[in-house]
Amino acid sequence: MSVSGRLSEFSLGEIFQLLERGQKTGLLTIRAAHSPAEPLQNFYLWFKQGQILAAANRLDYKGLATLLYQREWLGEHSKMLLVEAFKSNRPLGLYLKYQKLLNAEQLKLLFYTQVIRQVCTIFQFSEGWFNFETKTELPLAEMTGLSAVPLNVTLEGLRALRDWRSLSKKLPAPNSAITSLIVGNPQLKINPVEWQVWEFANGTEPLTVIAEQLQLPLGKIQQIAFRLMMVGLIEEVPLVVSKPSKAPEIEIQNPELITPNHKPISQSFLHNLAVFLGSRSIH
Amino acid sequence: MEVMRLVVTGPVGAGKSTFIRSVSEIEVVDTDRQATDETANLKAKTTVAFDFGRLQFGPDMALHLYGTPGQARFDFMWNILIQKAHAYMLLVAAHRSDEFYYARRILNFIKQRSQIPMIIGLTYTDSPDAWDEETISLALGYTHAGQHPPIIAVDARQRASVAQAVLTLVQHLMQSQGCLV
Incomplete structure (x- = not known):
C-alpha cells in the first residue's frame, strides 16, 4: 500500500489517525517546510501496527547512534558495539540495555528526543507532502525498542501548535x-x-x-x-445552517415532500428494478 | 405510480451530476436553472439547486435520483432530500484526499438524521493518485475492518458502471428489508 498527498490537504493528525486505526506497518516520509519560500526538510517515521517505533531526519540509519555519541553513552568501544548490535538483530536501544550500557530512564530520554520532540516539530510545518510505504524493513539501528501511540503524540503536537492557519480548512x-x-x-x-x-x-x-x-x-x-x-x-x-421558516428560499407546494418517508418500497418493485439494472449493467 | 427516491451525495467534483446524467432517461434537471413537471413540487426561487434524474422501468414504477447541492453548507434542502430518500449513495473521488474530510462530514450529517441504507461509490479509482478502498474507508471514519457499508468503484461516465452501482445499492436495500437478493 502506498498513500501520498499534500500536508495542506491531509494534515499530520489525520495521517496519524489513519495509520493507527488501520494498524499500519511501514515508513512515513514527510518533506515539509514552514512556508513555500523555505527549502523542504525530510522526516522519516517508522510504524509497526499503527504505533510509532522510530523517527529520523536521515535515511542512513545513523540517527540514533549520533544521539548516543552526542551524549557519550557508547563508551570507548562504540564501533564494535554497533557492529555487535547489528549482528544481534535487535533494536539498538534494547541491545544496549541488555548489555547494561543503558538503563530504562536513558532509553526513555532517547526515545523522547528522537521521536516525540521531532514529531511535535513536524506539526508546525504547513507546506509539503507525505508518502506512506508499506514495503519497508524495520530500522533496528534507529529503534530504541520503545513505541509511541500516535494519538498521544497528536494531542501533544496540536497542543503545542501556535500557527493554525494551515489547518483552518480542517x-x-x-x-x-x-x-x-x-x-x-x-x-x-x-x-x-x-x-x-x-x-x-x-x-x-x-x-x-x-x-x-x-x-x-x-x-x-x-x-x-x-x-x-x-x-x-x-x-x-454539521447542523442545518438555515431553516425555511426563517428565511424561505424555496416554496414547498406539496407538503408530502417535507414529511419523512416511512413507507418501504415493495419487494416486487425492488425485484423489477434489480432485474432492469442488471440488464443495463452488462457492457 | 410507485417511486423510489435515491439521493446521490458527495463532495464537489466526485461526479454526482455525471452519475445521475448517465443513468437518467430524461435530461438531468438542475433546479437552479429551471423547473419541470418532475420538480414542480419544489419551486425554486433563488439559488437552491440540486440535480434531478428519472428512470422509469415499468408502467407504474420509477426511480428518482436526486443530487445534493454542491455547496459546502448544509441547508434545509439537505434535510428535505434525506428525509424523503429511501437510500443514498456517497460518491467520493478516490484521488482527492483533501475532500475525504468533507465526505466524512456529509456522512455524519446524514447519519444523525436518517438510518436509511447507503453505499459508497469510489470514482477516479484509476487515477495514479487514487487511494485504495481500505484506506479511504478508514479516512471516512470506518475504523473496524468489515464494518463499513458496501464500497464499489464506479465510472460516473459509463452507464453500465452507474447501473451496476445503483444495482448494488438496491441489493443492499433489499437485504436491509429482509428480501432475498
Missing part, C-alpha cells in the same frame, strides 16, 4: 455540533479546558454556543474540538 465549522465517539469518560489524559468542551459532545449545541457558554474565543473552541476529533474522542456533526 477545523469544525462554527455552526457544527460535536458528538462523543466513546462510551463513558475519556481514557486519554485531556486537560481541563478540553474536558469542558468534551462535556458539550451531545450533538446539539453549535460551537458558537459552546464558545459563549465557556466564555472562550470561537477559534479556540474550534482548535480544541479539532484536537479531540483527531484523537477519536468526538466527531463533528
Whole structure:
C-alpha cells in the first residue's frame, strides 16, 4: 500500500489517525517546510501496527547512534558495539540495555528526543507532502525498542501548535455540533479546558454556543474540538445552517415532500428494478 | 405510480451530476436553472439547486435520483432530500484526499438524521493518485475492518458502471428489508 498527498490537504493528525486505526506497518516520509519560500526538510517515521517505533531526519540509519555519541553513552568501544548490535538483530536501544550500557530512564530520554520532540516539530510545518510505504524493513539501528501511540503524540503536537492557519480548512465549522465517539469518560489524559468542551459532545449545541457558554474565543473552541476529533474522542456533526421558516428560499407546494418517508418500497418493485439494472449493467 | 427516491451525495467534483446524467432517461434537471413537471413540487426561487434524474422501468414504477447541492453548507434542502430518500449513495473521488474530510462530514450529517441504507461509490479509482478502498474507508471514519457499508468503484461516465452501482445499492436495500437478493 502506498498513500501520498499534500500536508495542506491531509494534515499530520489525520495521517496519524489513519495509520493507527488501520494498524499500519511501514515508513512515513514527510518533506515539509514552514512556508513555500523555505527549502523542504525530510522526516522519516517508522510504524509497526499503527504505533510509532522510530523517527529520523536521515535515511542512513545513523540517527540514533549520533544521539548516543552526542551524549557519550557508547563508551570507548562504540564501533564494535554497533557492529555487535547489528549482528544481534535487535533494536539498538534494547541491545544496549541488555548489555547494561543503558538503563530504562536513558532509553526513555532517547526515545523522547528522537521521536516525540521531532514529531511535535513536524506539526508546525504547513507546506509539503507525505508518502506512506508499506514495503519497508524495520530500522533496528534507529529503534530504541520503545513505541509511541500516535494519538498521544497528536494531542501533544496540536497542543503545542501556535500557527493554525494551515489547518483552518480542517477545523469544525462554527455552526457544527460535536458528538462523543466513546462510551463513558475519556481514557486519554485531556486537560481541563478540553474536558469542558468534551462535556458539550451531545450533538446539539453549535460551537458558537459552546464558545459563549465557556466564555472562550470561537477559534479556540474550534482548535480544541479539532484536537479531540483527531484523537477519536468526538466527531463533528454539521447542523442545518438555515431553516425555511426563517428565511424561505424555496416554496414547498406539496407538503408530502417535507414529511419523512416511512413507507418501504415493495419487494416486487425492488425485484423489477434489480432485474432492469442488471440488464443495463452488462457492457 | 410507485417511486423510489435515491439521493446521490458527495463532495464537489466526485461526479454526482455525471452519475445521475448517465443513468437518467430524461435530461438531468438542475433546479437552479429551471423547473419541470418532475420538480414542480419544489419551486425554486433563488439559488437552491440540486440535480434531478428519472428512470422509469415499468408502467407504474420509477426511480428518482436526486443530487445534493454542491455547496459546502448544509441547508434545509439537505434535510428535505434525506428525509424523503429511501437510500443514498456517497460518491467520493478516490484521488482527492483533501475532500475525504468533507465526505466524512456529509456522512455524519446524514447519519444523525436518517438510518436509511447507503453505499459508497469510489470514482477516479484509476487515477495514479487514487487511494485504495481500505484506506479511504478508514479516512471516512470506518475504523473496524468489515464494518463499513458496501464500497464499489464506479465510472460516473459509463452507464453500465452507474447501473451496476445503483444495482448494488438496491441489493443492499433489499437485504436491509429482509428480501432475498
